[in-house]
Amino acid sequence: MALVDQLDIVIPTIRNLDFLEQWRPFFQPYHLIIVQDGDPTKTIKVPPGFDYELFNRNDIERIVGDKAWCISYKDSACRCFGFLVSKKRYIYTIDDDCFVAKDPSNEDINALEQHIKNLLSPATPYIFNTLYDPYREGADFVRGYPFSLREGVPTAISHGLWLNIPDYDAPTQMVKPLERNTRYVDAVLTIPKGTLYPMCGMNMAFDRALIGPAMYFGLMGEGQPIGRYDDMWAGWCSKDLAWPGWCSKVICDHLGLGVKTGLPYIYHSKASNPFTNLRKEYKGIFWQEEIIPFFQQTQLSKDSTSVTACYLELAEKVRAGLGHIDPYFAKLADGMVAWIETWQALNPDYEK
């Protein structure tokens, strides 16, 4: 169950990595891929005893070469570089201000163990099971659930949640500065086919073999008109390949893969500055009103049968369907293509 030789932990960072001390009992057996963002001459200290590789911007330029521009700088979107260079089947990605949460019996939550359970059990995107994940111990399919669908589909993404500081956008954070999430909901749900969701990269795991190339976190941060929509982009695209959240959901729906959300929780300790965040997010806040309907109506062709083919098709749809909003979207479409070319160059056996 522990998948020690099959899972890498990817951490984007601009801080120090003291948070790893708390995770030591759970993370020490795994290989860590640390993506150091910002100034490459800065020294990032990793607590002793961890097996890790650390990549800074110079390493990204060296490894990705003339397509390194497709990896964002000064935004947590840089984490997708770690997905590119991993050689493992599964990825868990976590932010450096996330700590071990407690369950209602005050026990430490082993987030990784729950993500692995979510990924290794099927998902049910076609019909909603009212007792939530039917594959969890103590649950099953309810009366009326078609027997023909009870085998489910492979789970590609496990999206975990956050106690303490929730993943709010800047305006919500500004009007509710004191809000803390203390509500522990003991549930794992499959997100239904055709439904997009705001994917957060703070505490999520995915099956790289099933959906890896769709986990591009877009062009964000320095030199770009927006930031902090990295994980949303990936999630939207994955629907049949949504923005990692948007892109990957679009692609999961198209390829018959599942996305689960709910357990496990981590404890998110720090809110980033809402005023700085507002400056980074503000175009995304009104663009998303057009982007989401675009992804909702996006249909990929039957000829796109692999994740890379879906993603390249989606890149052209982004160019044609979102280019009128801002020239940024043509550049983003170029970034999506450059990402896939880089993925293929660094992972020559993928999809073979």
Ligand SMILES: O=c1ccn([C@@H]2O[C@H](COP(=O)(O)OP(=O)(O)O[C@H]3O[C@@H](CO)[C@H](O)[C@H]3O)[C@@H](O)[C@H]2O)c(=O)[nH]1
């Ligand atoms: O320029 C940057 C900024 C941050 N990082 C690293 O990315 C993660 C998340 O950063 P942070 O904790 O500051 O931001 P939050 O607002 O709490 O996080 C949410 O925003 C998302 C979108 O950007 C992110 O995925 C969410 O979880 C930390 O590890 C920072 O060190 C960076 O690499 N470069």
Ligand SMILES: [Mn+2]
């Ligand atoms: Mn944070």
